[in-house]
Amino acid sequence: MENNKVRTLVGTGVGNFFEWLDFTIYGFFSTAISLTFFPGEDEVLALVATIGAFAIGFLTRPLGAYVMGRYADTIGRTNALVITFAMMGLGTVFIVAAPSYQAAGAVGAVCVLLGRLLQGFAASGEYGAAAAQFLEVAPDGKKGRYVSLLAVSTYLALAAGALLAVGVYQFFGTEAAEAYGWRYAFIIGLFIIPLGMWVRVHMSDSEEFKKARAVAPEKPGKIDWRAIMIVIGFTSLGTSSLYLSMIFMPSYAKAAFDIPVMYTSITTSLSCAVVAVCAYLGGWMSDRAGPVVPTCGGLLVITLGGLSAYLYVLSEPMFLSILLFQLVNGIGLGFFVGGSLSTISLLFLTSGRALGMGLGYNLGVAVFGAFAPIVSTAALSYSINYAPALYIAFTSVISMFSVKALLAHPAQKFDVGIAK
Secondary structure, eight states, X not given: OHXXXXXXXXXXXXXXXXXXXXXXXXXXXXXXXXXXXXXXXXXXXXXXXXXXXXXXXXXXXXXXXXXXXXHHHHTOHHHHHHHHHHHHHHHHHHHHHOOOHHHHTTHHHHHHHHHHHHHHHHHHHHHHHHHHHHHHHSOTTOHHHHHHHHHHHHHHHHHHHHHHHHHHHHHHOHHXXXXXXXXXXXXXXXXXXXXXXXXXXXXXXXXXXXXXXXXXXXXXXXXXXHHHHHHHHHHHXXXXXXXXXXXXXXXXXXXXXXXXXXXXXXXXXXHHHHHHHHHHHHHHHHHHHOSHHHHHHHHHIIIXXXXXXXXXXXXXXXXXXXXXXXXXXXXXXXXXXXXXHHHHHTTSOGGGHHHHHHHHHHHHIIIIIHHXXXXXXXXXXXXXXXXXXXXXXXXXXXXXXXXHHHHHOTTOXXXXXXXX
């Protein structure tokens, strides 16, 4: 039994790492992709087109969350995770094989859009099923740490993707990397698909899930919209902070401040590693003293420290100021996400957990994550360089109300500091 649990944890975590590596590589090479598939005289407008294609991946996420969430809650977490991994690989193939604008006109852009749609569908199904899997194999008293592994594996994937971007730019040089070298990063992502499939097909569903299905074999759980709205609120700040301070920052810093992508990719990789560490610490703190301290502490760090650091970026746009901005956001984001993940997962019954977590998270990402880089890039064209700070401040207010709603939710009990 213990071997099955370890195999399931490793398979879920490693597969999640590989899947998010494939999904986020696009963001780190958005400048190169804009030159390949969306050429134009205006660099900013070309980048807007590329970020729009990036956001296309979010359109299928609510649909993917619903379809794969239902599947995971009725058929099984493991089967759902195998399917999402295969779909992510197929989406990556579309992007790698897409011909350039010079070679085939708009055909390449269509291939990229199809690839992003598939990747968005896969990523949406991954989150809910993986969160449920981590929670349900965790023993009592360690659920915070176990579920935080979802965030740990995700942000380690982002760190690896940023390092991969640095390696490509360093090895090929800027001109060659933007012409064709970026494709090699996606090819590396394809090479790890077989390994990811292998580890996932050897997983098994938790005993908690098997017992729930034995009671109601084919009956899907009800959709708890109150709990889903809380998840959406939590996601608003997490996703805006992630995409604006981590994934989008290299391209934004290049367009706004002419700072080489390679430098900001290094700062992004380091910051994502910090998020992973702080997420685990946040999960550990939630096990020991409840979710309030790490969650609220992380929220305050992002709101006060992160926004102050961004003002420093605007006054002194350089490598060190961007690193400070990303590190501060990374610390706050890690504690905020790691401290709350297990608690919001416990809002849902086993029979509807994958659907509830997946739908809440992906609706939040579709609304707040997709528009974060689009709004900021559009604002850049009007020289409104403080737009990212305003966007993060806006979503932080939403998350504050969500924290209040979580504390008042009847499914939670905080009289001893630990969710029961």
